[in-house]
Amino acid sequence: MSPAVSFAKVSRHFGSVRAVDAVDLEIAAGEFFAMLGPSGSGKTTCLRLIAGFEQPTSGHIEIFGENAVGVPPYRRNVNTVFQDYALFPHLNVADNVAYGLMVKGVAREERRRAAEEALALVKLPGYGARKPGQLSGGQRQRVALARALVNKPRVLLLDEPLGALDLKLREQMQEELKSLQRELGITFVFVTHDQSEALSMADRVAVFNDGRIMQVGSPQEIYRRPATRFVADFVGSSNILPPDFVQRYAGQRRWGSLRPEQIRISAGTSGDGVPAQVVALNYLGAGTRVALDAEGLRLNAVVDSGGALPEPGDTVVLTFNRDHVHVMEGEG
Numbered sequence: 001m002s003p004a005v006s007f008a009k010v011s012r013h014f015g016s017v018r019a020v021d022a023v024d025l026e027i028a029a030g031e032f033f034a035m036l037g038p039s040g041s042g043k044t045t046c047l048r049l050i051a052g053f054e055q056p057t058s059g060h061i062e063i064f065g066e067n068a069v070g071v072p073p074y075r076r077n078v079n080t081v082f083q084d085y086a087l088f089p090h091l092n093v094a095d096n097v098a099y100g101l102m103v104k105g106v107a108r109e110e111r112r113r114a115a116e117e118a119l120a121l122v123k124l125p126g127y128g129a130r131k132p133g134q135l136s137g138g139q140r141q142r143v144a145l146a147r148a149l150v151n152k153p154r155v156l157l158l159d160e161p162l163g164a165l166d167l168k169l170r171e172q173m174q175e176e177l178k179s180l181q182r183e184l185g186i187t188f189v190f191v192t193h194d195q196s197e198a199l200s201m202a203d204r205v206a207v208f209n210d211g212r213i214m215q216v217g218s219p220q221e222i223y224r225r226p227a228t229r230f231v232a233d234f235v236g237s238s239n240i241l242p243p244d245f246v247q248r249y250a251g252q253r254r255w256g257s258l259r260p261e262q263i264r265i266s267a268g269t270s271g272d273g274v275p276a277q278v279v280a281l282n283y284l285g286a287g288t289r290v291a292l293d294a295e296g297l298r299l300n301a302v303v304d305s306g307g308a309l310p311e312p313g314d315t316v317v318l319t320f321n322r323d324h325v326h327v328m329e330g331e332g
Contacts (some may be wrong), residue, residue, distance in 0.1 A: 002065030004029045004155050004187040005050055010059030011211075012045050019045040021211035022059070029064070029154075032181050032188045034198035037208030038234070043191045046208075047157050050189060051080050064154060078155040079148035083163045085140045087132040087147075093119070094128030097147045104151075118146035121180070138169045145177075155187045162197065174201050195235050199223060207231050224259075227329045232257035239263075239299045241325065250325040262324040263301035265290060265310060266317045273319035278310045294318060 005027040012020040020042045027033045035043035048054040049061060052073035061068040063076060079100075087096050095102075097118050098111040106114070119125055122142040132140055141161060148156055158177075162170045178201050181188045192198050198205050199219040206216045207230075215227040226232035229240050238257040241249075246256035266273065276294040287302045288309055301318065303309065310316055 001029055002062070003027055004031065004064060005189065006060075006062040006065075007046070007049075008060040008062075010046075010049065010061060011057045012049060012054055013057045018211045020049065020056075023211075023213055025206065025213065025216070027187060027189060029187055030185050032178065032190065032201060032203045034190045034192060034202035034205045035208060036192055036195065036198040036205050036235070038193055041208035042211040043193075043206075043208045044159060045211075047080075047159055047189060047191050050155065051078055051157055052076050077153055078157055079151050079153040080157040080159060081141075081144050081148045081161045083160040085132070085144040087140060087143060089132050091131075092128060093124070093130050093132065093135070093143050096132065096143055097128075097150050099147065100151045114150050115146070118150040119143075121149060122146045123176070137165055138173065141165065141173065145180075149184070153186065155189060156181075158188060158190045160191055160193070163192075163194075170197075177201065199235070207235060209234070225326055226257055229255055229257075229328065232326075232328065237300070242297070245297065246325060246327060249322050250327055252327050254327045256328060257326045258299075258320060258324060260289065260300045260302040261287070262320050263299065264319045265292075265301055265303060266319065267310065267314070268317060273317040276316055276318050278312050278314045278316060280312055281309060292316070292318065 003026040007023050007025040010020060010023045011018065023046065035046060037043045045054060049056055052071060056069060063078065068076060094112065094115045097115040101111045101114060115128060119127055122145050124139060124142050132143065135143065162173050165173060174197060190201065202219060204216060204218055205222050207214045207222060209230050215222060215231045222231065222235050226235060226238065232238040232240055236259065238259050241256040241258055243253045243255060247253040250256060274294050276292040279291040279293050282289040283305060286305060288305045290301045290303060290310065292299045292301060
């Protein structure tokens, strides 16, 4: 089967700005795929290239094996859910959901039935007569999702759709989106700058920076085995270890990373660990982040908040399983 989406050396330039720079990418059919990166990294431009809102400066794009370059958005079997919902305030919920079907000339009764089914799918049955202004932010997001799904796209594009929601509702919607994707079996391409969101929802993640993809892999691969310093720092705020430190503890003179939760802290100065001084503590709830100065190297450890905690200024010893020191492939 052809990939749902395929990029071959795709670039999109705006004047001298390389928003997307020679990106190669394949997204499998039926996959929940996340594009993760900071603002300006190129992830949203890639989404717009899939949608047809932008055309590539160079390179080739295919959607299910068919050329997509030059094909307008309305002729692509994709739909987009935006962060700002983009609902028509003067239309009721049912008409908002059925709007795309109306444009296609679908009969009124069929539009009504399809809208009701789509609203039931997003857990808003019976809301068709309401106006968007009568809904909460979470309900408006569901309506926007129903409007995209009613057209039965093969690829659903989601551009930071949960960014405007509060934390509790965002976590609830994360679970529901993943469940919905499994139920429908269609390809979801999800853009976010939130690392935890990408890691918790996606089958695979592409990490973007400066218009390029730094790494593509499962959430576990991205978190545990970052390919570059940027990925290690951006996804989960890993400790970046310089080559001399890695050589001493892992036997290779390369940049490395070590997750904060994999560091253990002991009081005193004895032992064969790494001597360090506690700089600061940051309470996180179940865990506490401890900032440390290890012979001039700034490290972070996360320890159980329920245990005995060191104090700023304390001298401690850091220990860790040397197998947990990840030696990175790239330098960037």
